[in-house]
Amino acid sequence: MNDRIGTLAAQQRRIEAKKAALIERARTLDAELNRAFDGADIAGVSSNVTLEQIGYDEYTYGYLCYRDGELTVGYRMTDDDVADAHHGVPDDQRSYSVRVLANCSPEWLERLLDEATLESLLGNIAARLCEREGRLDGSLSALQTILAAESAKLDGQMVERLEKTGDDTLQRLFDEAVDVAHLDAADGLTRSSRFLEAVCATILRERGTALPKDKSIVPLLDACVACLDWPDKVALTDAKQLFAGVKSIAGGIGTLRSHFGTAHGASSHLPSLDASWAMLAKNAAAAVAIFLLSRHRDGTDATPGNATVEDTP
Structure with missing residues (x-):
């Protein structure tokens, strides 16, 4: 037992x-x-x-x-x-x-x-x-379609503005930025940065203003904004707030170009970027360029007594 x-x-x-x-x-x-x-x-x-x-x-x-x-x-x-x-x-x-x-x-x-x-x-x-990834892919695809349409619209506005300038060099530089944006992100960053620098330099030359010693994006943009005309001090004050963001965008494009672009000996050890980065830089450069050229071409009728950026402490 x-x-x-x-x-x-x-x-x-x-x-x-x-x-x-x-x-x-x-x-x-x-x-x-x-x-x-x-x-x-x-x-x-x-x-x-x-x-x-x-x-x-x-x-x-x-x-x-x-x-x-x-x-x-x-x-x-x-x-x-x-x-x-x-x-x-x-x-x-x-x-x-x-x-x-x-x-x-x-x-x-x-x-x-x-x-x-x-x-x-x-x-x-x-x-x-x-299933979750499929839903996200669908949302991303829809968003990409919308952004692509907006990008195409922005490109059209840029081309229209450049046609008014009659500047073949600027037109060529922008066409190159558009052409490579989907093919080579690094080269796209370089060409978008180069295009925006050329826009600022063109405006400075046409207004008889000397180019800054440092010809990178932000100094060129500062000099470009300083030589533009503004309707009054209120508009200038508001514009200065806007330009803080514009300078940030321009500086960001320049930084991406330095780190990942094909110019300035970009670091080879950094990871490669996909085409969306080049598209972002191209769109940002186009938006800034459209505004600057519009102020330059359409804002020159301002009366002599109007303030400029240099007038404001």
């Missing part, structure tokens, strides 16, 4: 050891999922599996769930199915009870943590990620 009891006791200890091993496996899986997703809002469920057979046609079934950084079990019984069917509850609205893995029996854990169930959980997470 004692031998029999000892055998049963040993079996119970083995069961507890296996349960502890399964729970540890679940903790490891939970930790790996959390480490992989790093707090991201990721969720997934496995396929349903039979957790416990109660009678001939009675059993408990459920699934493994990963949500909010935790693995849990959703479960229900066939008796619940009968009751829901009687009350006309649709399948997709039937509720599951929730239990943490530590409170599950070894039999449940064996079925929930086997290879097929875990694979179905990871497959469901993958499907949800693919």
Whole structure:
């Protein structure tokens, strides 16, 4: 009798050891999922599996769930199915009870943590990620279409403005910036920066103003703004706030050119940029150039007494 009891006791200890091993496996899986997703809002469920057979046609079934950084079990019984069917509850609205893995029996854990169930959980997470990525791709595509249309509109305005100047050099420099923007981001940055520098230099020459010693974008822009005409001091004050942003844009283009462009010996160890950077630089350069040329060409009728940037302390 004692031998029999000892055998049963040993079996119970083995069961507890296996349960502890399964729970540890679940903790490891939970930790790996959390480490992989790093707090991201990721969720997934496995396929349903039979957790416990109660009678001939009675059993408990459920699934493994990963949500909010935790693995849990959703479960229900066939008796619940009968009751829901009687009350006309649709399948997709039937509720599951929730239990943490530590409170599950070894039999449940064996079925929930086997290879097929875990694979179905990871497959469901993958499907949800693919769906999310697909929605984002659709949104990005729509946004890209809108931005492309706006970029084309901006290019058209720039071409129209350049046609009024009759300056073939500026037209050629802008055409080059447009042509390479989609093909070579580094070269696109260089050509957009070169175009904006040329616009500022052209305005300075046409207004009889000496070019600054430093012929990079920001000094050229400062000198260009200083020689333009303004209708009154109120407009000038407002314009100075605007030019703080314009100078920031111009400076950003120059910095990108220095770091990533094909001029000035750009650092080869830096990562390459995609075409969107060149498009951003080209669009920014065009927007600034359109404004400067408009002030230069259309704002020259200002009366002699009007203020300039140099008049303001």
